[in-house]
Amino acid sequence: MIRRIFLVSTALAIGSVLAACSDSGNKQGAAGSAGAAAQQATPVGVISLTKASFPITTILPGRAEASQIADIRPQVSGIIEEIPFKEGGEVKKGDVLYQIEDAPYLATAAQARAAIAKAEASVPSAQSNFDRYQRLVGSGATQIELETARTNLLQAQAEVESAKAALTAAEIDVDHTKIIAPFDGVIDQTAYNVGNVVAANQTVALTTVRQLDPVYILLTESSTNLLRLREAIRSGEVKGNAGNAAFRLILENGKEYDQKGTLDMSKSVVSETTGTFIIRVRFPNPDHVILPGMYVRATLELGAEVGYALPQLATSRNANGELTAQFVSADGKVETRIFENASPSNNAWLVTEGINHGDQLIVSGLQSISAGMPVKPMPMKINDRGIVVPTEQAASGEAQKPAAK
Template sequence: MKRRGFIISSALVLSGLLCACSDSGNNQAGGAGVPAAAAQQAAPVGVVTLKKDTFPVTTILPGRAEAFQTADIRPQVSGIIREIAFREGSEVKKGDLLYQIEDAPYVATVEQAKAAIAKAEASVPSAQSNFDRYQRLVGSGATQIEFETAKTTLLQAHAEVESAKATLASAQIDLDHTKIVAPFDGVIDETAYNVGNVVAANQTAALTTIRQLDPIYVSLTESSTNLLRLRDALASGTVRGEGADVAFRLILEDGKEYAQKGKLDMSKQIVSETTGTFIIRVLFPNPDLVILPGMYVRATVELGAEVGYALPQLATSRDATGRLTAQFISADGKVETRVFENASPSNNSWLVTDGVKDGDQLIVSGLQSIAPGMPVTPVPMKINESGVVVAGEQAAAGNAQKPAAQ
C-alpha cells in the first residue's frame, strides 16, 4: 500500500514539472513572435511612371525570303560541254560566260552559209544584165514571154541571196548559243553537268540555276481577320496610318534587326484559300546577301499611331484566359494586379487605352519576389530603346547598356 502511494505521488510531481516547462516555453515563443508579425519589410521594386502619349501601332508578321528572280539554265543547242567558266556558289554578272559547248560544227555551218551567200550573189549580175537586155528589146525583136522569164530569173537570184543570208543568221544564232551566259546578276548553284557531258537543245534537265538576291522578296503572312480589324480601325480614326508608304523592319533568325527597310510590293497581295491568311510580299535591298532564299524572318510593320499608354512587354504577362496583366503600385504602396482586355502591339510594348492614368507606377523589375497586396518601395527606372530596364540615372546619362537586377 505504501509502494502504490509512492508511485502516484511521483507521477503527480513529474506532471507538474512538465506543465511548468511547457508554460515557460510558450511564454518565450510568444514574446519572440510578436515583433516579427508586427513589421513586414517593404521590398524595393523598379518602376516607370506612365504618361499618355501617341505611340506607333505595330504588328510582327512571320515570313520567308524568296529570290527576286530565278532562272534554270538550259542549252539551246546540242553538243559536248567543252568548258565550265564559273565557280559553284559564286556571284555572277549579267553576260558572264557559264558554259562553252563545242562550237566547231557550228562554226563550219556559219562558213557554209557565208559561201552560199557568195554563190547566190554571183548569179545576180548575170540575171540583172539579161533582164535589162530583154527590157530594151521587148516589142522590137524580143517576145513578152522572154522578158517575163528574164524578170523571174532576176527575182529568183535576189531571193536566193536573201535565203542564204537568213541561213547565215540562223547559223550565227546557233553558234552564239554555244556560249551560255548569265541572264542577270545573281548567285549560281552547283552544276549538274561536267566537262565532256553531252547536252541537248531545250532538254528538260537544267544545267544549273541562277537566283537574283539583291533586291530580295519576303513573303509575310497575316490573318485576314486581323486585316479587316485594322481596316476598321483606320476607317474609324482610332488608328492613323500612312497607307502603302508603311515601312517594314526585318528581324533575322538570330534576333538582330536588319539594317535595310523594305517596301510593300503591290503585285502580290492575296488571301490563301487553304489557310485563310493574307499574303504580303515586301521588297528589301540585300546588297551584302545577308538574306537568303528560304530563310525564316519576322517583319515589324508600323500600321499607324494611337493615343494611349505603353506597357513594356517585359513587365507584362498573360493570365489563364489569355488576358494581359501587369503589376502596379497602388495608392497605399502595395502591389496591385491590373487586367487589360484590349492591347495593341507597339514595338517592345503593349499599347492600352483603359485602366491606366497619368502618373501610375508600373513595376518593371523585381517581379519575381513580389505578390499582390505586398508593400513595396518604388525605385525609378527607365526602359531603353532595346526594351531593357536600366537605372534612371543611366538612361539620363546615355549609358543604357547594363540591365537592372531583377
Template sequence: MIRRALIISSALLLVMGLAACNESGSKPAGNAGAGGAAQQAAPVGVVTLKKDTYPITTILPGRAEAFQVADIRPQVNGIIREIAFKEGGEVKKGDLLYQIDDAAYRAAVEQAQAAISKAQASVPSAQSNFDRYQRLVGSGATQIEFETARTALAQANAEVEAAKAALTAAQIDLDHTKITAPFDGIIDQTAYNIGNVVAANQSTALTTIRQLDPIYISLTESSTNLLKLRDAIAAGDVKGEDNNIAFRLILEDGREYNQKGKLDMSKQVVSETTGTFIIRVVFPNPDRVVLPGMYVRATVELGAEAGYALPQLATARDANGRLTAQFVSAEGKVETRVFENASPSNNSWLVTQSVKDGDQLIVSGLQSIVSGMPVKPVPMKINDNGVVVPADQPVAGGEQKPAAK
C-alpha cells in the same frame, strides 16, 4: 491507482509551468517579430508612365525568297569544253558560264556565208537579163520572155535573202555555244562537268542562279489582320516615304535589319492551302545578310495613337486572354490592372484606359510579388535593347520607347 494519479498531476503541473514561462518571455518577442514582418517591403523596379504618341504596329511572319531564279540549260547540242565560273560564287550579267564545243557551229556559219556569196553572184546576171527584156518587150521580145526574166531575178534575190537567214540562224547557234549569266547573282554548283554531252533544252539544268539583291520577303497573316492593314493603307494611316509603305525587318537572331522594304503590289493572294493572306515585300540586300529560306518578321506602322506604352516584358495574360500588368498603388502595394483593349506598338502594348500620368509600372522583380503585397519602388529604365537598367544609366529614344528587337 494512487501512483497513476500522481503521474498525471505532475505532468499537468509541468505543462502549466512551461505555459507561464512562455507568457512571460516568448510572447513579447513574438509580437515584435510579427510587427517587423508587417513592415518589410520587397524592392521592385518601376518606370513612371507618361502619356505620349506612339506608333501602332503589326508584326507579320514571313520567309525570304530570291528576287530572281534562273535554271541554266543549253540551247544547242554539244560537249562542254569549259566551265568558267566558281561554284557558289558571284556572277555578273553576261559573264561566261559554260563553253560548248563550237567547231561544228563555226563551220555552219562559214558555210552560210559561202551560200550568200554564191546566191549574190547570180543576181547581176539575172538583173541584166531582166533589163534587156524590159527594153525589148513588144519590139523583138515577147511578154513571156520578159515575165520569165523578171521571175529569174526575183528568185536570185530570194536565194540571197534565204542564205542570209541561214547565216543568221547559224550565228545564233554559234552564239549559244557560250552560255552566259542572265543577271547578277549567286551561282550554284554545276551538275555537269567538262567533257559531258548536253542537249538543247534538256530537262536537267546545268546550274541555277539566284539574284539576292534585292530580295523578296513573303509575309503571311490571317485575312482579318491583313484586312486591317489594307484599310490602314487605304486610309493613308500607314507611314512611309514617297507614299510607299515602309517595312522594317527583324532577323532570326532578333536583330533589326538596317534596310527598309517596300510593298510589292505584284503579289497579293490568299493561300489555297492555309487560307492565310500573302503579301510580298522587297528589301535591299547589298551585303546578302538575308538569304532565301530564312524565317523573318516584318514590322509595319499602321498609324499613331496617344496613350501609354507598357513594355511587353512587364505584361502578362490572364486566363481569359486579357492583358494584365502590375502597378504600385498609392498605399505602396502591388495592384493588378486588367486592360480590355491594347494595341501593339513595337515591343510594347499601347493602352488608353486604366492608366494616368505618374503611375508606376513594375518592370522587374515580378516573380517574387503578389497582388496586395507591400513593395518598395526602385526607379528603372528600359534601354535600347529592351533590357531593364537603373534609371541613372543613359537610354536613347526616351524612357518609354524601347527599341524593337
C-alpha cells in the same frame, strides 16, 4: 504559520519575475513585428507612364525567296568544253557559265557566208539580162521573155536574202555556244561536267541562278486582321495607310535586320483553307544575309495611336488569356490591372484605358512580388537594347521608347 507566509512570499516573488519577463517579451515582440513590417516593402523597378502617340505594329511570319530564278539550259547541242564559274559563287550578268564546242557552228556560219557570196554573184547577170529584155520588148523580145528575166532576177535576189538569213541563224548558234548568266546572282552546283554532251532545250537544267539582291519575303496575314485594320483606319482610331507601311525584319537568330522593306504586291484572293492571304515584301540584301527558304518574322508598322505603351517584359497573360501588368498603388502596394484591349507596338503593348498619366508600372522584381504586397518603387529606364537599368544609366529621352530587339 511562518511556513505558510514563506510560501506566499515565494509565490509572489516568482509571479513578479514572470510578469517582468512577460512585459519584456511583449516589448521585444512588438519591436520585431514593426521591423518585419518594414522589411516587407520589397524594392521594385518602376517607370512612369506618359500618354503619347505610338506606332501600331503587327508581327507576321514569313519565308524568303529569290527575286529571280533562272534554270540554265542549252539552246544548242554539243559537247561542253569549259565551265568557268565557281559552284555556289556569285556571277554577274553576261558572265560565261558554259562553253559548248563551237567548231561545227563556226563551220556552218562559214558555209552561210559562202552561200551569200555565190548568191550575190548571180544577181548582176540576172539584172543585166532583165534590163536588156526590157529595152528590146516589142522590137525583137517578147513579153514572155521579159517576164522570165524578171523572175530570174527576183529569184537571184531572194537567194541572197535567204543566204543572209542562214548566216544570221548560224551566228546565233555560235553565240549560243557560250551560255551566259541572265542576271546578277548566286549560282548552284553544275549538273553536267566538261566532256558531257548536252542537247538544245533539254529537260534537265545545267544549273540554276538565283538573284538574292533584292530578296522577297512572303508574309502570311489573316483576313480577320486585315478587316480589323481597315475598319480602324476608316474610323480614325488608327492613323495610317497600309499601302505605305514600313516593314522591319527579325531574323532566325532574333536580331533585327538592318534594312527596311517595302510592299511589292499582295494576293487579292484569300485562301479557302487557311483564311490567310500572302503579302510580298521587297528587302535589299547586298550582303546575302537572307537566303531563300529562310524563315523570318516581319514587323509591320500600320499607323499610329495615342495611348500608353506597356513594355512586353513587364506584362503577362492570366488564365483567361487577358493582358495583365503590375502597378504601384497610391498606398505603395502592388496592384494588378487587366487590359481587355491592347494593340502591339514594337516590343510593347499599346493601351488606351485603365491607366492615368504618371502611373508607376513595375518593370523589375516581378518574380518576388504579389498583389497587395507593399513595395518600394525605384525609378528605372529601358534602354535601346531592352534592358532595365537605373534612371541615371539610361540615355536621355528613352523613357517610353519601345526597345527594339
